[in-house]
Amino acid sequence: MAGGQPFLAHRAADLVGSIIDSSTSLLARQTHDIVRFAMGAPSDDLMPVELLDRYAAHAVPGKYSYGATEGEPALVEQIVKLQAAHGITTTTERITVTTGGMQGLDLACKLFIDPGDLVIVEGPTYTNGNATALSYGADLLEAPVDEDGLVVEALPDLIAQAGRTPKSIYTIPNFQNPSGVTQSQGRRERLLELAAEWGSVIIDDDPYGLLRFENNPIPEFSQLDPGNPQVFSVRTFSKILAPGLRIGWVDTDPGLQPLLINAKQAMDTCTSVPTQQIVTAFLAGEHLQPHLDRVRGIYRERKEAMRAALRRHFGDAVRATDPDGGFFLWVTFADKRIDTQALFEIALAEGVAYIPGPAFSVGGNFHDALRLCFATSTPERIDEGVARLARAVDLIGATR
Structure with missing residues (x-):
């Protein structure tokens, strides 16, 4: 009760x-x-408050109407261009706009987690990520983190002790919340191998990747294994622009998009059209870099x-x-x-x-x-x- x-x-x-x-x-x-x-x-x-306010004041046809559940087409196109500018190849069919990164995590859990499923999470990790998985009845298995991110080498023994394989693996690979550490390339490659062996989905949560201020970027999962249907990538503009916009996106196998649309329509019909248009104008104006x-x-x-x-x-x-x-x-x-x-x-x-x-x-x-x-x-x-x-x-x- x-x-x-x-x-x-x-x-x-x-x-x-x-x-x-x-x-x-x-x-x-x-x-x-x-x-x-x-x-x-x-x-x-x-x-960038002044620019966001300027674009918020623009009169755009349909500004206060319902929008496409998968996102405003102009914003989806800008996200594809943004990804390409940072060496990530994707397509409009892979992108679904979300109401912040948290909705992306919720959609992942809604699609992949049944009550009692085992989900590997990092320890420590983002509180809200754990909370979302728990809300869908997941059994969480905490795996250690060190200076090179999730200790992937520890996962086989943890799984052996658990006596079952994980349905999903939740990881924050870049500048992890809360530790700030970054997962090494070798560990990313090994995690992809283990996910393939176990039939697990990697929930790749990366709110901070564009905020690298030292050293060279490490290839993302989508760069190491392009098109892998077992990688569900969650992204957001909350950390790089402003959290109050509540605009994010997921990059997934195109075959998942009809399910994502169905799931999102049961949540909020569509992400706020006015805020999508603000972000679209900001990106189209080449202000992000x-x-x-x-x-x-x-x-x-x-x-x-x-x-x-x-x-x-x-x-x-x-x-x-x-x-x-x-x-x-x-x-x-x-x-x-x-x-x-x-x-x-x-x-x-x-x-x-x-x-x-x-x-x-x-x-x-x-x-x-x-x-x-x-x-x-x-x-x-x-x-x-x-x-x-x-x-x-x-x-x-x-x-x-």
């Missing part, structure tokens, strides 16, 4: 929600100054500022990842007695917000770790926020 209410569906008990998304409401209720390292989003100054060139350098500066602040205020007391792109640092405390969930309220009172490590684990692991987003704050605010975090750690230490 879900939630003690006899009229609820059994699946209601598996709707775990998102600590990350809930942090937005929590922070809105605070009345004191808070350095916000919690939500993974670009800051207002890094969104200058925008990316600008923000990548700023994100690099902010990442370096956060790592420097951690060294300055914590020294050897923490270990932080060093991502080549994206938004996040994963910080692990040397003192394993520090519980980042217990620390959270003290840190919030001190004026800094983050996401505790257990939020990113189906098993509630990583109590000694936390995620910090460097994308939303200037270097000066980053230093202040890390200083506040250090004070919170000192306070929790004094209570032990």
